Amino acid sequence: MNVVSLFGRLVGEQAATNPEGARKILLAGYAAQQAKLSVAPNPRLPKSRQRIAVDTMKLVRNALDHPETAAATSLFTPTEFLHTAGVTPYSVEVISAFLAGTQCEQYWLRDAEQAGFPETLCSYHRTFLGALESGILPQPKSIVYTNIACDGNMVTFPHAEEAFNVPAFFIDVPWEHSEDSVAFVADRLRQLPEFVGDVHGTAPTDDDLSRCLVREQRCAADYGHYLDMQPTRYLANDMTSEMYAMVALRVMLGSELSESFARRLAAEIDAAPEADGLRLVWMHVIPNMLPPIVSALSFNDRAYIAATDIIVDGLATPIDPAKPYETLARRMVYSAYNGSTDLRIERALDLCRRTHADGVVYFAHWGCKMTLGAAHLAKTAIEDAGYPCLVLDGDGCDRVNTSEGQVATRLNAFLELLEARRAEQEA
Amino acid sequence: MTVIYTCKYAPVELFAGFGETCAPFDDAPEDFAAADEFVHPNLCGFGKDVVQKALSGAIDQLVLVNCCDTNRRVFDIVKASGKCRFVYLLDLPHCADACAIDRFAFELGKLARAYAAFSGKAFNATAFRAAFAPQPPVDYDYVGLVGVRANHYTEQVVQAALSLPVRNLTCTGLRSVAPLDDAEDEDALFSAYAASLLGQIPCARMERTGGRRQILADPHLTGIVYHTLRFCDYYAPEGARWHAAAQVPFLQIESDYTKSGSEQLRTRVEAFAEELEGAQKKGPAMTITEDTLVAGIDSGSTSTDVVIMNGKREIVASAIIPTRGSASASAERSLQEALDQAGIPRKSIAAVVATGYGRDAIGSTDSSVTEITCHAKGAHYLNPQVRTIVDIGGQDSKAIAVDEHGNVTSFAMNDKCAAGTGRFLEMMARTLGVELAEMSTLGAKSGHAVSISSTCSVFAESEVVSLVANDMPLPDIVAGLNRSVARRTAALAKRVGVNDTCMMTGGVAKNEGVVRAIEEAMGHALVVDDRAQLAGAIGAALFALA
Incomplete structure (x- = not known):
């Protein structure tokens, strides 16, 4: 048994009798991890990725250690309204991913099941709900959430609102991609600063939001440059760093952290070695703990993720600093993760063309009905457009739901297929 | 042609305004073989069944509601197939506040325009108003079938086991839209309609679900059978909460929307009936003396067990044999083995009660009781x-x-x-x-x-x-x-x-x-x-x- 799983066991078992104590152990472990990442970062990673690992750890610690200045959020919540007012996003998905990284997720999954949450629910949400039941999660000051990208939100957040007994702000995003929907969401977002002010003491001003969007414009340009360089360069990456990129460009989008991450990335890709490995467009969450995927796609200039749709989605719509509410509403409505599957396919194909991708991996995360339900349509459309597509079943959080042997076989066979296709094209 | 809908928020009355009749989607397939090619297996059976029915050409007009991720994707798949002449996804808000009502009214108007364009018919407000059927009051005791979409098949299995009437209060069954005020002018008509639709007892995917407690508050509710569907995540947590807090007998069942597993369902509902209606006298009418001999047969999937007991409640003989072939043949062999052990003839057994999966397949018994009730009694006897x-x-x-x-x-x-x-x-x-x-x-x-x-x-x-x-x-x-x-x-x-x-x-x-x-x-x-x-x-x- 390795150190991490021993630590996970310690936290999990302690939580049964002493949740406060378990949280202290967890936080001590995270503090040690942060120190390690700062002093001895992974030398194979570029500076940008070394840095974001530390920043993400800090963010998680901050949320759990200072919950009185945090708001629980979902991945598609416009956190601009929070971090500009000094409120830490207490991200459900990121905290679950960290709990799973600490290898104590099975304790929370069990607690969630005992509380009646079905094992067919997305495991990121189940881990969070179980940890909430166990008492290990501290009470945030508020909750700000939305129904996108999946039903897991509507199961998790109303329950968290009741269990934590804190005020919640819900942003209902209509299904249809239309300007009517944008206007409806923008109206709702106009009420958010007042909520944040009432609950947290400081409300973000329109100027704060506009400045934030100016940073986002720079960030989008830098990340866009990173994507545009993909056809010829490879900047060392691993699955966990790709997950952290999602933290920078979704959870903390518009913050200093986010901007400097993208700026460094853009500079580093220019200096990165030339490469022409197999380029993949990854769709959906990043399973950074599944050994066969990690070993196939980390630090490997022969096969790597050139773009991940869930990351790029946050930067896909136009940014107008003069119209913060409409900009942020449009991002939600026209998210590839909202509405019909067509937009999701179209955006993935845009990424394929932009990065000269060899193929697409559609990660069918267990329990995510919106992704599973679109799998067949997406695969057909992507392949019709000339890009091989692998629908890869697995679970990014709950190890139980994945057969590692099958994942390894399928992913590696897909890479062999892409390799052969290249050889044929070159011949 | 009938318009098929899948959710209680579907605007049935609006279609009446176009002279159309609506019916809820209801089916009990053998399997999902026809859907496998198009739908990931980890979607709920209801969604898979709608897809396979629609793709087979059996549905002419389909109105889905944006209830859950599965319904959204079912819409994408059915629409892409081109197999329904009219397929529409109505965008249902997650709230029922004033903003949501306005938005839903707008969505209803959009649907009305889309249907007018499709059918070439005009919307008739009088026919629309006439379609609101007042709900008869419920003044009798009943068992509520609550939770998520249960098909007629599940409803029949539940009803067959219970003597009380069963009311379908699941998310497709519990449709109760309040009639509109006559004074509403045309402009305000859809707003009032949106409010009325959203004013129903909420379903579990709404932001605020407290109103669902109305179901529990009805004094005529005598018991609850709570139905969940495999791969539907909305209802199971509520089922668990209600189970813990229920003031009336409560049974949670899960199905995959097919006919399979009906034996297990039947066992559970019958055991529930025994709990609900009191442990009725199950044995045959007879006078019991110390010398009376009876037999209990547990017809399980792996073994068939027999116990012969005398009137002093002492075990006289027992047998455990593997279940092979038919349940009744195994029961006969097991009973014979116990009889041989005790050295008594079959005719001296005054009564036989069977339990277990095969209990009703065994012809020669006097009555049957579910294994849940029997296990409880047996364990209590042992300790x-x-x-x-x-x-x-x-x-x-x-x-x-x-x-x-x-x-x-x-x-x-x-x-x-x-x-x-x-x-x-x-x-x-x-x-x-x-x-x-x-x-x-x-x-x-x-x-x-x-x-x-x-x-x-x-x-x-x-x-x-x-x-x-x-x-x-x-x-x-x-x-x-x-x-x-x-x-x-x-x-x-x-x-x-x-x-x-x-x-x-x-x-x-x-x-x-x-x-x-x-x-x-x-x-x-x-x-x-x-x-x-x-x-x-x-x-x-x-x-x-x-």
Whole structure:
């Protein structure tokens, strides 16, 4: 048994009798991890990725250690309204991913099941709900959430609102991609600063939001440059760093952290070695703990993720600093993760063309009905457009739901297929 | 042509305004073979069935509601197929406040325009208003079938077992849209309609679900059968909360929307009926003396067990034989073996009561009782202190809470799945190439149990194959398997409450390794009686004497 799983066991078992104590152990472990990442970062990673690992750890610690200045959020919540007012996003998905990284997720999954949450629910949400039941999660000051990208939100957040007994702000995003929907969401977002002010003491001003969007414009340009360089360069990456990129460009989008991450990335890709490995467009969450995927796609200039749709989605719509509410509403409505599957396919194909991708991996995360339900349509459309597509079943959080042997076989066979296709094209 | 809808928020009255009739989607397929090609298996059976019906061309016009991710994707798939002449997804807000009502009114208007364009018909406000049917008051006691979409088949199985009427209050059944005020002018018509639709008892996917408590508040509600669908995540948590707080008898059932698993469903509903309607006298009318002999037969999937009991409630003889061929043939052979053992002829048995899966297939019995009630009675007979029973049989596992008289107060069963059952252990023994008896003790030799994380038996099997391939010591694998069964069983037991003396029954009680692992997982000692496998048959015999 390795150190991490021993630590996970310690936290999990302690939580049964002493949740406060378990949280202290967890936080001590995270503090040690942060120190390690700062002093001895992974030398194979570029500076940008070394840095974001530390920043993400800090963010998680901050949320759990200072919950009185945090708001629980979902991945598609416009956190601009929070971090500009000094409120830490207490991200459900990121905290679950960290709990799973600490290898104590099975304790929370069990607690969630005992509380009646079905094992067919997305495991990121189940881990969070179980940890909430166990008492290990501290009470945030508020909750700000939305129904996108999946039903897991509507199961998790109303329950968290009741269990934590804190005020919640819900942003209902209509299904249809239309300007009517944008206007409806923008109206709702106009009420958010007042909520944040009432609950947290400081409300973000329109100027704060506009400045934030100016940073986002720079960030989008830098990340866009990173994507545009993909056809010829490879900047060392691993699955966990790709997950952290999602933290920078979704959870903390518009913050200093986010901007400097993208700026460094853009500079580093220019200096990165030339490469022409197999380029993949990854769709959906990043399973950074599944050994066969990690070993196939980390630090490997022969096969790597050139773009991940869930990351790029946050930067896909136009940014107008003069119209913060409409900009942020449009991002939600026209998210590839909202509405019909067509937009999701179209955006993935845009990424394929932009990065000269060899193929697409559609990660069918267990329990995510919106992704599973679109799998067949997406695969057909992507392949019709000339890009091989692998629908890869697995679970990014709950190890139980994945057969590692099958994942390894399928992913590696897909890479062999892409390799052969290249050889044929070159011949 | 009828417009098919899938949700109680569907605007049925609006279609009446176009002179159309609507019907809720209702079906009970054998399987999802026709959907497999288009739909990922981990979508709920309802969604898969709508897809296969629509793609077969059986649905002309389909109105879906943006209720859940599955319905959204069903819409994408059906629309892309081009198989329905009219397919529409109505965007339902998650709230019912003023903004949401405005938005929903706008969505209803959009649907009306789309339907007018499709059908070439004009909307008739008078026909629309006339379509609001006032709901007759419910002034009788009933059992509520609550939760998510139950098809007519499930409804029939539930109704067949109960003498009280069953009302379908599931998310498609509970449609009750308040009539509109006559004074509403045309402009305000859709706003009033939106308010009326959103004013129904909310479904579980709404932001605020407190209004659902109205269902519980009805004084005529006598019992609840709470239905969940595999892969629908909205209702199960509410089911668990209501179960814990229910003031009336409560049963939670899960289906996959097909006809399969009806035997297990029937067992559960019948046991619930026994709980609901009081333990009725199940034995045949007869005078019982000390010399009276009766038999109880437990017709299980793996073994058929018989107990012969006398009027003093003493066990005279018993037999356990593997179930082979038909349930009735196995029952006859097992009964004969017990009779031979006791040296008595068949005709001296005054009454026979059967329990177990095959209970109704056995022709020669006087009556039948579900194995849940029988296990409770049998365990109580073996040890009157028992308040919790954990039973792992070949086909299923269950936890039963009993009172001081051996009456069932609550029970939970695993759902159509081999994981955590005797069958699972058998499969794994075969995979490992060891005898079942060996499995029982092998785990004790383990220095360090491996973690078998899969709860699905199919996944677990491939996990075990990889462990064997990695040369993992056999005892460690067995210990890991025991733990995985124990984890599931302990969760089941905790659902009914682990109290006082806790007994393990069923064939797996003979497996020491599993028993120890369950004790560890529950943090509570288990009593195992040598006769534990006979608990069901003992209970049946006791009913024959009752």
